[in-house]
Amino acid sequence: MVEADLDLVLEMLEGLHRESRLLLVDPEGSIAQELLALLRDDPRFKVDLIRDPMEALSKLEQDRYDIVLIAGEVGEFSGEEFARLVRTGPRHRLTPVIFVERGERDRDRVREAFEAGGYDVIFLPIRREELISRLENMTRINHLQQRLMELNHRLAQLANYDALTGVANRRHFLDRFRLEVERARRYHRPLGVLLLDIDHFKRINDNHGHQAGDEVLRWLGKLLRENFRKVDLIGRLGGEEFMVLLPETSPEGLAKAAERFRARVAADPLFFQGEEIPFTISIGGLSRVPGEEETASTLYSEADALLYEAKRAGRNCIRLPAGHPAPPAS
Ligand code: GH3
Ligand code: MG
Ligand code: MG
DSSP states (O other), rough: OOOHHHHHHHHHHHHHOOEEEEEEOOSSOOOHHHHHHHHTTTTTTTEEEOOOOHHHHHHHHHOOSEEEEESSOOOTTTTHHHHHHHHHGGGGGSSSSSEEEEESOHHHHHHHHHHTOOEEEEEOOOOHHHHHHHHHHHHHHHHHHHHHHHHHHHHHHHHBTTTTTTTHHHHHHHHHHHHHHHHHHHHOOEEEEEEEEEHHHHHHHHHHHHHHHHHHHHHHHHHHHHSSSSTTTEEEEEETEEEEETOOOOOHHHHHHHHHHHHHHHHEEEEEEEEOOOOOOOEEEEEEEOTTTTTTTHHHHHHHHHHHHHHHTTTSSEHHHHTOOOOOOO
């Protein structure tokens, strides 16, 4: 973690010297002319001038900018309205917006601009040094905000996902499981649950070593992520036990998905250090609209009992509740 922190600091320092990308929106063009003359030949700033406000908004959807400069009124919008539109785009929710106007520095105007979400107001004429300092400050703010968002995202990943397999960890998965059960019950939608466990995993560790065991887990994580849908939720509940939630999935659909995955795992051994390591999984599963008394915990217990039956039946197979459509033969 110390090393990661150092990397971060180095990245941040580097960010401070990165070039700054500015989008300048000026339908009329005269403010732009003055700004561009001041910034000319300065390699730190790369300015895209766009006259048409609608075109500017679509450019903001495609590209990342460090600062958006709004010159006075922009077409049919006031500068404030336009700033609001900039912030509604997902890429630029936090990008500093600066209003550029001609005239004396006016306190009421500055307050208005800040209230409208502006980060600064630049009044022309302005000295080159002051302009550059203001732009550098805003660029720094933007880079730090970007880093903070990335870091938050990384921390959320670390806190919620299992590092070895890339699927949700137990705590995060169970939180989501409770939520999905609530949702399915409230809207009377079926929710599918598959509990999977690697067969004789202890033997894999014993015969091939613990590192090979870890690779099997990693491989299974990858297969799970690749073979289920984006809306399905995958979690590692512990050791070599995983669960998949399949929202909106009928009992027939669940049986098919379970059998397809069981067969896929059995057919797709891991190759590790030149050695083939075949393995199989057993699955306990069910799908239904959760009843009033049912919770994530009762569904988990039920799936666990079915998984136990699958183990007793000889492993590498699926057990579903009585009356549930059977998996297709394969
Ligand atoms: P069964 O078919 O009945 O499921 O047998 P099994 O051997 O898979 O089950 P058992 O519960 O007896 O053993 C599970 C083993 O999983 C024991 C434990 O050492 C191993 N294990 C748990 N977590 C990890 C891990 O993160 N990495 C590795 N390599 N092994 C793990
Ligand atoms: Mg096992
Ligand atoms: Mg187990």
